Amino acid sequence: MHITQLNRECLLHLFSFLDKNSRKSLAQTCQKLLEVFQDPFLWPVLNFYSPVELKKDNFLLGPTLRYLSICWHSSRVKVCNIEDWMKNTFQKDICRKHENTVNDFLIQVCNRCPNLLSLTLSGCGHVTDDYLLLLLKSCPNLKILKLENCVRITDQTLEAVILYGGSLQTLHVDFCRNITQAGLKTVQEKCPSIMLKAERSADMIPDNKPREKLMLERAVRKLVWH
Numbered sequence: 001m002h003i004t005q006l007n008r009e010c011l012l013h014l015f016s017f018l019d020k021n022s023r024k025s026l027a028q029t030c031q032k033l034l035e036v037f038q039d040p041f042l043w044p045v046l047n048f049y050s051p052v053e054l055k056k057d058n059f060l061l062g063p064t065l066r067y068l069s070i071c072w073h074s075s076r077v078k079v080c081n082i083e084d085w086m087k088n089t090f091q092k093d094i095c096r097k098h099e100n101t102v103n104d105f106l107i108q109v110c111n112r113c114p115n116l117l118s119l120t121l122s123g124c125g126h127v128t129d130d131y132l133l134l135l136l137k138s139c140p141n142l143k144i145l146k147l148e149n150c151v152r153i154t155d156q157t158l159e160a161v162i163l164y165g166g167s168l169q170t171l172h173v174d175f176c177r178n179i180t181q182a183g184l185k186t187v188q189e190k191c192p193s194i195m196l197k198a199e200r201s202a203d204m205i206p207d208n209k210p211r212e213k214l215m216l217e218r219a220v221r222k223l224v225w226h
Contacts, residue, residue, distance in 0.1 A: 004032050011036045024058035040064040047071075051098045054105040065113040070102070071122035071148075099126035106131045110138035118144035125149070129156035136164040146172040155183030162190050174199040 006014070015023055015036055027037030036042065040062035047069045048054055054070075102124060109116065116139040121127055127150050136142065137160075145161070145168060147153055153176045161171060171187070171194050173179050179201040187196055 020058040051101045061112045067118045069120040102126045120146040122148040125151045128152045132157045133160040144170045149175045154178045158183040158187050170195045172197045176201045
């Protein structure tokens with residue numbers, strides 16, 4: 001029996017065991033398998049481990065997507081966690097490309113995946129409060145939001161959670177250095193039903209502009225010498 005003789009349900013089940021690249025390769029063999037690849041029900045879960053993966057055409061974004069994870073920790077991506085004013089031209093160019101890739105992808109998620117239930121972003125130093133606000137507004141059924149080492153996230157994201165995270169049950173903001181204790185306390189007070197976890201976030205040193213950094217160094221020196 002040839003694989004193309006199987007019905008759609010069986011083919012979807014077979015495809016579900018394959019990774020994104022294998023699904024794409026199989027889909028290129030004939031029209032029937034391409035149609036299976038393009039079936040939204042094949043894509044309830046998506047995991048990505050590098051910015052490059054977001055630009056490939058080996059997956060499908062659609063209303064059946066429920067669980068999305070974008071996690072990377074390579075040395076090149078870690079450059080994006082450095083404060084902007086400390087980066088050289090080469091580093092800024094890398095970060096700009098990563099930022100455009102990630103943010104363009106998140107806009108597509110907002111437009112195509114209104115039924116998203118869970119989002120995990122780890123090591124995404126390019127994601128800002130504005131995009132998370134848009135995502136919370138576009139995905140009203142979101143129940144789980146996990147942010148780890150997302151250095152550009154601030155208390156504005158926590159405010160967006162309060163305003164638009166009506167379905168949210170779990171919120172993690174681990175190692176997000178620009179989250180404050182005051183912001184976390186506000187979430188706890190206004191959304192007591194949310195399971196909130198913030199490992200190290202409010203204890204980390206937040207970003208400073210060059211002038212603020214200089215004043216801080218002078219203040220430390222003054223304390224040391226007096």
